[in-house]
Amino acid sequence: MKELIEKYFEGSASASEQMQLLKWIRKKENRIVFNSSRLGWNKSQLNKPLPEGSEQSWLNIQDQMLQKSFKRWQYSDKVNLMVRIAAIFFFVLSLGGGAYIVSNTKKNEIWYSEIEAENGQISKVKLPDGSMVWLNSGSKISYNNLFAENNRDVELEGEAYFEVQTNEDLSFVVNSGEIQVKVHGTKFNVEAYPGSENIEVVLESGKVQLLSPDVSSFQYFLSPGERASFVKSNNQLNISEVNTSKYTSWKDGxxxxxxxxxxxxxxxxxxxxxxxxxxxxxxxxxxxxxxxxxxxxxxxxxxxxxxxxxxxxxxxxxxxxxxxxxxxxxxxx
Amino acid sequence: MFDIQTNNSLKKGDPSAFKDVFRLLYPRLKGYCKLFVPDDNKVEDLIQETFITLWEKRDSIKNDRSIESYLFVILRNNCLNFLRDEKLEQTISSVNVEEVSELQYLYQIDFLGKEEKSLEEQLVESLQVAVDELPDKMRQVFTLCKIEGRKQKEVAEEMGISLKMVEKHIAKAKEQIRKKLADQYPALIIIITLLLEK
CATH class of the missing domain: 3.55.50.30 (Phage tail protein beta-alpha-beta fold)
Structure with missing residues (x-):
């Protein structure tokens, strides 16, 4: 039975073995044996490495804790809860630490960081390459651990305003489903909420290239002051000249x-x-x-x-x- | 049970105590979660959320309450929320307790020291209570469409309202049911919000 109990603690007991253990443990007199083997097992695990298969999980937990503590720190610092409804929260995340640990220990593994602005909030984020992103309420972006190393790709759901650091060697790409925006260094706004019919890109300064992940022949270079509106239902792209501040002022509240x-x-x-x-x-x-x-x-x-x-x-x-x-x-x- | 020292160190925010707890309990919590959630990635998500919640709420752990039972209850609620969200997407054709996974009692005895209600029963009960508390019309629409499995169009005609209204009622009902259950487990509000957004 001792062997079986240990297998269970290690998470390697099969369903029928667990069943056997359940039958045994249902007898009250056996509980004492079980509890003492648990104490013994706990002790025996001290200073042992993490159980197999749980390393990534542990790293993810660490990473999320780091993000949350930064967020909380920013909250407590600035926000008057009474006007929370109207307030805009800014928080800056530095994910470099977590990413560094992983890229050191696990060279080949790809994992993603995700940043989200909940409803009622606007978030300002500094990406590992120094680019700034303002996330509008209910939006999120994600990027992988090799961001700023061998790619500058972000996935966007919702609306965000980007101020991209110039880097001629590594282009910055925003993926938002049907449309990709490829840039080198510039300021622009992308609106791509999953439920809405259009994807909109407004360029404030610099130059961006619109691409489609599905249609390789499609590309369009947007000029400053232009707004591109892509209609998802019929793949149509409309371009118009706009007053860009109307589309980007949300980032200032x-x-x-x-x-x-x-x-x-x-x-x-x-x-x-x-x-x-x-x-x-x-x-x-x-x-x-x-x-x-x-x-x-x-x-x-x-x-x-x-x-x-x-x-x-x-x-x-x-x-x-x-x-x-x-x-x-x-x-x- | 963990000794009092681990308990205290965790409360003080000692990361190595947290790591000990993770090291010792991860395999079993995973075993429990797998009983209900078939998708391995989802299992991972739920377990990670559980440990993060433990870390965030570490101040509120009472001295006489074991970390094991605390973690277990958080995970159980996470699983419950997950199953509920899945259920709400399907037709809840029978509000009956379906197959109860017997092995969960092993984990209950291990973590709580006794056998309690099965997760399946809890799920059905909490859904039932939440449905009962919906406003009349919403409950009627929700019951007809989601529990009796009638076509939305039929229900719309029968009740003399538009199809859009039916859809709206159902969406609202789901939302309210989720909210209601969120209120039952206030400590888990963050996780519930996360689930809702998916």
């Missing part, structure tokens, strides 16, 4: 709503303020134009009620937009 229907406005507010909304179907397409800086949500809702024939009510945790019939009547007069 400014949210521009310009002639957008309520559906879109709600999506943005939900992300930004981590608040759930509902709206009456008839209001879906009602257009709004306003700019948010760091105002608290209730103030924004007050403004929306002022500029449109809507009223709001709170149902549990959900804010509901309804048509204000009186105001609508006044307007139509």
């Amino acid at each position: 400014i949210l521009n709503i310009y002639n957008q229907p309520l559906v879109e406005v709600v999506k943005r507010l939900e992300k930004r303020y981590n608040q759930e909304f509902e709206y009456a179907e008839e209001l879906k397409d009602f257009p709004f134009t306003f700019t948010i800086k760091n105002e608290p949500l209730d103030e924004i809702i007050r403004i929306m009620e002022k500029i449109a024939p809507i009223k709001t009510k709170q149902e549990k945790n959900v804010i509901v937009f309804e048509l204000d019939k009186e105001k609508a009547r006044e307007l139509s007069r």
Whole structure:
């Protein structure tokens, strides 16, 4: 039985062996034997190396702990919890430490670091190559441990603004599903939320190349001040000239709503303020134009009620937009 | 059980004590998790989350509570959340306790010192309670579509609401069920949020 117990502790007991052990341990008098073998086994493991197959797991845990402690440090430093709703959190992660350990011990293994801005937050991240990334609410990026060594590839889900360090030898590539953005050193914004129909790239300065992972013949060089909008459903690329600050100001906490229907406005507010909304179907397409800086949500809702024939009510945790019939009547007069 | 010294060192934030705990318990926790989660990568994720939660909540470990039982309960909840999220994606055709994995009792005795309710029963119970607490209409739609397995279109016609509304009710219901279960295990809120985003 002792052998079987040890096998179980090591995680190598088969299902039938575990069954045998269960039957045995269900007898109360055997528990004492079990507990003392556990103590003995625990002692025997002191100073032994990690169990086989758990090394990577341990490294991942270390890495995540490192990330979290940095995040927490930044939180406690700056944030007044009362205005958390409106506040923007910045945290800078340095993942170099964790990556270094692994690349030293395990030369060939590839693993990924992922950084995420939760709803209600905007995060500022410094990548190992010195490039800066602002992650908009509900977005994440990931890159592997060889980043800045033999690649500068990042995967993006959601929206991010990049300030890329110049490095002619190693191009910086943003992968966002259907579109790749390849750059050398420049400032640009990519919006590629998984649920939305378009992928949008806005170039502030420098030069970027748009590529498709599926269609090798496709490429387009974007000029500063241009916005590329890729429609996923029909693979169409539209280019327009824009005022870039409108698309990039979110990184400074400014949210521009310009002639957008309520559906879109709600999506943005939900992300930004981590608040759930509902709206009456008839209001879906009602257009709004306003700019948010760091105002608290209730103030924004007050403004929306002022500029449109809507009223709001709170149902549990959900804010509901309804048509204000009186105001609508006044307007139509 | 770990000795009091390990317990105290861990509370103080001693990384080597944490590593000891990991070294000793990783194989068994993995064995337990595998009983419920077939995907090895997912098993790894859940176990890593469990250890990270232990590290983050190390201050709140009471002296008279063993680290083993603490870790075990976190992992069990993680598995529960994982299974629940999987369940919510399928038709929950019968809210019955299906096959109960017998071997989990071995781990319960090992980590908790006694046999408790099976994870499968806990899952069904917590789902049931959460469904019961949904607002009327939402519960009706959710029950018809997800538990009785009726077509969404049919349900929409029958109840005189749009298909979109049905979809919305279902999405909202899922969300609420998840939230409800998150409230039951407040210590695990971070993990639940992570799961929801996937």
